Amino acid sequence: MIELADQDWNPGAYYRFRGLRLRPALDLLRAVGPLPEGSVIDLGCGGGAVGPALGQLRRHLVGVDTSPAMLSQARLTGGYDELLEQDLAEWSSSAPVAMIFSNAALHWVASHETLLPRLAALLAPGGVLAVQFPHQNNAPSHRLWRSLVDELFPGRIDPAQGPKVLLPAEYHRLLAPLGKVTLWETEYYQELAPDGEGHPVRRFTEGTYARPILNKLDSDEQAQLIRTYESVIGKAYPKGPNGTVLFPFRRLFFTLSV
Structure with missing residues (x-):
């Protein structure tokens, strides 16, 4: 059973697959070229897994997140010069920054049409906005959580809630007037061990996409939803002889240089 004692993120549940979650962040960072002077912002830093890699840029490194539990974990890494507990949609900077780096976080923030231009405006000339989103909402792994909760507990989950991701072409149309855009998708074939x-x-x-869904239910309802999910998910993602599952996971990336 997923641990849902409160509404905060659970670092243990999130980092159960830490290596698989870190790889896209490192792929995004490798796509970033030279940076101007200024701070680097890890926007949605979570538990600070990307902090050591960002620290190699030798810039003032600021982590921003909404989760006290995750920030406590990030603090233990010792990799950040500052850690701020703040709504990602409201974060700002009084001085231009060299890079805003956001790995698997901004899909939880609404209104990308206004958010992304506002973030781009905070960059120094030559600065970079580097973003990665999970782009998995229509895959069975994610779609089944919503279809099953709608079937079992009608009306309990607001369809407007949950991760917000535009189509790739919409991001290009939004960002192209602001600078040089590089946009790509990668599908990672992940081997998940039992x-x-x-x-x-x-x-x-359950520790990411399904977290806000499960948080709307009481413990008995959570157990019922999880049992039902378990009863059908193996048809979409069958286990191998040793219990390992091959799990394709699509992610959307872009960099914007201003």
Whole structure:
């Protein structure tokens, strides 16, 4: 059962697949070229997994996140010069920054049509906005959580809530007037090992995409939803002889240089 004692993020549940979640962040960072002077902002820094890599840029490194639990974890890394507990949609800077780096965070923030131009305006000349989103909402791993909760508990989940991701062409149209845009998608074929506590895809998704859904339910309802998800997810993602599951996961990336 997922740990849902409160509404905050659970670092243990999130970092159960830490290596698989870190790889896209490193791929995004490798796509970033030279930067101007200024701070680097890890917007949605979570537990600070990307902090050591960002620290190699030798800039003043600021982590921003809404989760006290995740920020406590980030603080333990010792990699950040500042850590701020703040709504990602409201964060700003009084001085131009060299890079705003956001890995698997901004899909939880609404109104990208206004958010992204506002972030771009905070960059120094030559600065970079580098962003990665999970682009998995229509895959069975994610779609089943919503379809099952709608079936079992009609009206409990607002369809407008949840991750917000535009189409790639919409991001290009939004960002191209602001600078040089590089936009791409990668589908990672992830091998998820069994841990004896449930289907690996359920374990992967319950701490991220399914978290706000499960947080709307009481413990008995959570258990019912998880049992139902477990009963069908294996048809979309069958286990191999040793219990390992091959899990395709699509992610959308872009960099904007101003």
